[in-house]
Amino acid sequence: METIRIKGLEIFAYHGVNPEEKENGQKFILDIAMQADISRAAQTDDLNETVNYAAVRKTVNAVFTAQKYDLIERAAQVVCDAILENYPKVQSVTVELKKPEAPINAVFDYVSVEMTRSRA
Template identity: 85%
Template sequence: METIRIKGLKIFAYHGVNPEEKENGQNFVLDLTLCADLSRAAQTDDLADTVNYAAVRKTVNAAFTAQKYDLIERAAQVVCDAVLAQYPQVQAVTLELKKPEAPINAVFDYVSVELTRSRT
């Protein structure tokens, strides 16, 4: 099994438990790792034989921004579900969802959750 990574995908959305997070929104950063058999694509050099990461980006953006969630855990689950539903060649997806503007009174880089979901 090989991997495709999309790192540092920035998406503006309205997730959080505080009313101002749902009203004003904030930036999120997503790091995705997709596990799939890429051996055919490595031989054919044909986009149809791989997972099109540009299409995955659109799927992720649509799933992540379709609704407002209180928890980033739920938002991450929705993204993982969407990727697995849309791309049958993806056997597993790992998503680290970072919230660099989380409303906590401290100096920090980000808070995050990481989920791994698979077909098995």
């Protein structure tokens, strides 16, 4: 099993429990790691034998911005579900969803949730 990563994917969205978060929006950063058997792609140089990370990026952007969620936990779950549903070669996915502009009165880099989901 190999890992395909998308690190530091920035998406502007409207998630949060505070009304101003849903109204003004903010930047979120996603780190995605997908476990898949891509050995055939390594041997054949065939895009159809791997997980197309450009397509994954489009899927993630679409589901992440389709709705407004109160919790980043829910938003991360939706991303995991979409990847597993749309990319059958992916056996498990880990998403770290970072919220660098979280409305907390402190100096910090970001708050985040990390979630791993696998095929049953």
